[in-house]
Amino acid sequence: MASSSRRRLSPRTLMQEFDDSEDEQLLFSDSSDSYVANMSSSDSESDSDDFTEEVESIRTWIAKEPTQNNPAPPRFPFTGEPGQKVPCDPNPLAYLKLFLDEAIIQIIVEETNRYAEQQPGPFRRFARGKRWEPVTHDDIWLFLAILILQGVVGKPRQTSYWSTNRLIATPFFATVMSENRFSLIMKNLHFMNNETFDEATHPAPKLWKIYDLFQMVIRKFQSVYVPERDVSVDESLMAYKGRLAWKQYISSKHARFGIKSFELCKSNSGYIWNAIIYTGKGTQFDPSYSQFGLASASVLSLISPLLGQGYCLTTDNYYTSPELYEHLIRHKTDSYGTVRPNRRNLPSAFSAQKLKPGEITAWQKGKLMALRWKDKKDVSVLSTVHNTDTAAAKNRAGKTIQKPQVILDYNQTMGGVDRADQCITFYPVVRKQQRKYYKKIFRHLVEQCLWNSYVLYKKQNDRPLPHFDYILKVCEEICLQHQQPQSEANRPGRRASYVVNPVRLTGRHFVEHVPPTERKATPTRMCVMCCSKRGPNGKKVRKETRFYCPECDVGLCAVPCFKIFHTQEVY
Structure with a gap:
């Protein structure tokens, strides 16, 4: 027996x-x-x-001695084809149009006009809504340019951008679009037909007003660029304190209250490749991962298109677990990250042993290693590509200490999402006063598209512009390509109305006579320089001139206004 x-x-x-x-x-x-x-x-x-x-x-888990001779598990061979997959012109605006293409702009135009038609007519005699005109592609692009510029020129209220108070005046905004027009577009801005919505069949009923547009933008992120081997997953929080059932509170985030999303980014550049907005119980994850918990399902849904290609994923302790990492190993994907020591399926003695400062303890289970290291406090990590080797590094006090190599690599590759969030907040398109959640998500999508376009722009240029100058260049190109000077300048009842040419200080401009019309053989126009001044009595000056600049399409006196207009920043 x-x-x-x-x-x-x-x-x-x-x-x-x-x-x-x-x-x-x-x-x-x-x-x-x-x-x-x-x-x-x-x-x-x-x-x-x-x-x-x-x-x-x-x-099973086997305790390992922390020596320098333990070989690290080999990485899976990387078979991905990273890089930009859609060519474009070197013009900064061309990079932004890789993501905000004509199909997306067309949806915004159609649904905004449809929503405006569905609204009941204004009852007041002089209501702003009576002046509504259907939007065009050019209108939406100019609207986006103003949204982007508002992130650069910060003001406390939306109407302040069109203020004529000399202390805070920014004349350029009024030359791009009037405040009434901008407010009407913002009021009617829409991305989905309300009449076709069916809550029973929609995949994400809580996001239905922005869901289709959000998915289109994410697909653009993935089709335009394929990331290199190292990627990271983390959560991002868009500040929002309005009334919303699935609003989240995260104490570690700067915003604390807002709309949470799970994002997968390229580790070193912060390129946003995939994202899922968290809406509570109805969050749409990949149905093939329904057997996993929230943390693992979110990671696997984000990285699913990259599985089986040898990518290396970095996660923090919210996502890291032996269950997740073993599934990634099964699909030829390496990973490492910090882990909570009480996670299920970790060694029973993993969190029980007390360590002295600088001491390391480790366990091995096939390709998976669990390690604890004592610095000022215990740090626990899981990895499928590291061993217990250490390397010299300097702490915050400037003292050289020995750190596990897995922790050094984690610090280098975990910050993809944080890097993107940090750079976006420098010039935010999102404003606190935005009440509608779907409009705020749309603003955030514009931020992300602008950031991803800048990442690609830097990769394709040896001497790229700084982030600030890149944003200004994008807005300048939008105005040059989509602004219609004649429609603004000839609007009746307006004095000295014109559209500022962004290259008026650097281009080649020549004075010419105002061309004749059917009514007048020698027509005149108001000089924008003279009419911007006030006389001794405090009233505006009205001065006609027979000369104008055809490039800027503004009336100007031949001397000295033409020279002043094309050589001075402030006029």
Whole structure:
């Protein structure tokens, strides 16, 4: 009985029985073939008990001595094809149009006009809504330019951008679009037909007003650029304190209250490649990962298109778990990150042992390593590509200490999402006063498109513009390509109305006579320089001139107004 209950198996038989378990096969994936090869080559030479012990070291957690001689598990071969997949002109606006293409702008135009038509007519005699005119592609682009510029020129109220008070006046905004026109577009801004919405069939009913546009933008992020090997997943919080059932509170974030989203970014550049907006119980994750918890399902849904290509994922302790990492190993994806020491399926003694400062303790389970290191406090990490090796590094006090290599690599590759959020907040398109959640999400999408376009612009240019100058250049190009000077300048009842040419200080401009019309052989126009002044009595000056600048399409006196207008920043 004793011999039958504890039969001795040959190494090959034991290997076959072990391979029958699907859960254990993940430990023998491509990168772990060396383990299998070493075991199989010792069929006739090694003892069965030794082989069983080696198999158990892959099946269960085994304590490892923190020495410099332990080989690190090999990485999966990277088979992805990173880089920009859609060519474009070197013009900064062309990079932005990779994401905000004509299809997206057309949806905004159609749904905004449709929503305006669906609204009941204004009842007041002089209501602003009576002056509504259907928007065009050019209108939407100029509207976007103003949104972007508002992130650069910060003012406390929306109407302040059109103020004529000399203390805070910014004349350029009024020359791009009137305050009435901007407010009407913002009021009617829409992205979905209200009449076709069906809550029972919609995949994300809480996001239905922005869901289709959001998905289109995310697909653009993925099709335009493929990231390099190292990517990271983290959560982002867009500040929002309005009334919203799925608003989140995260104390560690600067905003604290807002709309949370899970994002996958390229580690070193912060390029946003994928994102999922969290709406509580109805959040749309990939249905094939329904058996996982929230943290693991969010990670797998984000990285799903990149699985099987040898990518390396970095996560923080909210997402990291042995269950998640073993699934990633099964799909040829490496990973590492901090972990909560009380996670399920970690070694029972992982969090129990007390460490002294600088001391390391580690466990190994096939390709997966769990490590704890004592600095000022305990730091716990999981990794599929590291061992217990340490390297010299300087702490905040400037003192050189020995840190585990996995922690140094984590600090280098985890900041993708934080880097994107930080750079976006320098010039925010989102404003606190925006009440409608879907309009605020749209503003955030514009921020993300602008940031991703700048990342690609820097990659394709040897001497790229700084972020600030890049944003100004984008707005300048929008005005040059989409502004219609004639429609603004000839609007009746307006004095000295004109559109500022952004290159008026750098282009080649020549004075000409105002061309004749059907009514007048020698027509005149108001000089924008003279009419911007006030006379001794405090009233505005009205002065006609027969000369104008055809490039800027403004009336100007030949002397000295033409020279002043094209050489001075302030006029």
